[in-house]
Amino acid sequence: MVSFFKKFLNKLFRNLFSKKSHVKLGLYGPPNGGKSTLANRICLDWLGEEMSTVSHIAHETREINIKEQVNIKNKKGKELTFSLVDTPGIATKIDYEDFIKKGMKSNQAKKRAKEATKGVIDAIKWLDTMDSVVVVLDATKDPYSQVNITIIGNLQARNIPVLIAANKIDLKRANLERIKSAFPQYEVVGISAKYGKNVESFYENLFKLVK
Amino acid sequence: MVTFQFIPYTDIESLSSAKRINKILNIVKDNKIVILEGRLRKHEEADLIEITMEEINQRFKGIEISVIYPDKDKYAGLKRLKAGFINLLLGDRQGLTIIGPASIVKKIEQNPNHIELFTKETRKRKNR
Numbered sequence: 001m002v003s004f005f006k007k008f009l010n011k012l013f014r015n016l017f018s019k020k021s022h023v024k025l026g027l028y029g030p031p032n033g034g035k036s037t038l039a040n041r042i043c044l045d046w047l048g049e050e051m052s053t054v055s056h057i058a059h060e061t062r063e064i065n066i067k068e069q070v071n072i073k074n075k076k077g078k079e080l081t082f083s084l085v086d087t088p089g090i091a092t093k094i095d096y097e098d099f100i101k102k103g104m105k106s107n108q109a110k111k112r113a114k115e116a117t118k119g120v121i122d123a124i125k126w127l128d129t130m131d132s133v134v135v136v137l138d139a140t141k142d143p144y145s146q147v148n149i150t151i152i153g154n155l156q157a158r159n160i161p162v163l164i165a166a167n168k169i170d171l172k173r174a175n176l177e178r179i180k181s182a183f184p185q186y187e188v189v190g191i192s193a194k195y196g197k198n199v200e201s202f203y204e205n206l207f208k209l210v211k
Numbered sequence: 212m213v214t215f216q217f218i219p220y221t222d223i224e225s226l227s228s229a230k231r232i233n234k235i236l237n238i239v240k241d242n243k244i245v246i247l248e249g250r251l252r253k254h255e256e257a258d259l260i261e262i263t264m265e266e267i268n269q270r271f272k273g274i275e276i277s278v279i280y281p282d283k284d285k286y287a288g289l290k291r292l293k294a295g296f297i298n299l300l301l302g303d304r305q306g307l308t309i310i311g312p313a314s315i316v317k318k319i320e321q322n323p324n325h326i327e328l329f330t331k332e333t334r335k336r337k338n339r
Binding site: 092154156157 | 253254257260261263264265267269272273274275276277278313320321322
């Protein structure tokens with residue numbers, strides 16, 4: 001009963017304050033899912049410039065990046081303005097030796113690992129400040145990882161609306177259905193942030209997410 | 212050799228969130244794999260990741276974690292009510308949580324009602 005009232009009050013307050021001019025939209029997910037690639041895609045499409053650097057080596061984004069006043073329009077002419085928050089990938093382990101295997105020098109790898117651990121902590125701390133979240137998952141990977149379940153579970157517990165972007169659908173190994181069956185209670189949209197595949201549908205879903 | 216340590220729910224039910232996490236992490240940092248009866252609360256799972264990140268150093272590389280938990284959404288009517296009532300009385304001791312050190316556990320795959328745990332190979336050179 002207490003939980004019901006808590007949810008009701010949360011919803012009420014969310015609705016009251018959702019009329020503000022723009023909301024904070026977070027991109028969350030495990031490392032190398034394509035959060036920064038998606039952030040760049042959104043910014044390129046609507047602002048004409050990229051916001052983050054991307055790399056095939058995990059934990060390229062180790063700090064919270066924010067792009068204020070991103071304004072998007074849908075086919076009906078409706079506008080949506082939000083602050084886009086690109087977060088470091090959430091992981092349960094970080095081993096500097098993995099970076100060395102990717103060709104980094106020892107000192108550089110240790111520094112990256114240290115910054116990456118801080119990035120994960122920051123990403124978790126920022127969860128509470130988000131109005132809506134897009135969870136970016138790599139559609140070629142196992143969706144049942146505990147990191148994914150923990151992120152989505154914590155967003156659910158905080159009553160933060162969630163959209164799942166199943167990224168990298170341009171790859172043959174991508175399995176959209178597997179992600180849909182892992183998280184049946186959420187809207188899942190398949191995209192290729194790198195090549196812009198199905199991003200129109202993603203933007204339409206953003207309008208439903210950020211009401 | 213891999214060592215598993217079982218933690219019954221009764222061992223953690225009266226502990227605060229911080230103490231629960233400390234207890235688990237201390238065992239994991241001792242290179243043992245924890246099998247916990249039940250699961251942590253959602254915010255505790257996030258706290259566990261945060262604290263793990265704070266503790267990472269050259270010896271401790273982090274954790275692998277997996278939870279098997281019955282999908283309550285599949286429960287209908289009376290069964291759902293019964294499960295909720297049992298949780299209220301006895302605590303959320305359903306399911307099973309496996310947490311291991313990343314230096315030993317390579318990955319844990321969940322699919323979704325069974326868990327496969329892969330350990331890292333340790334090769335010893337024999338002197339001849």
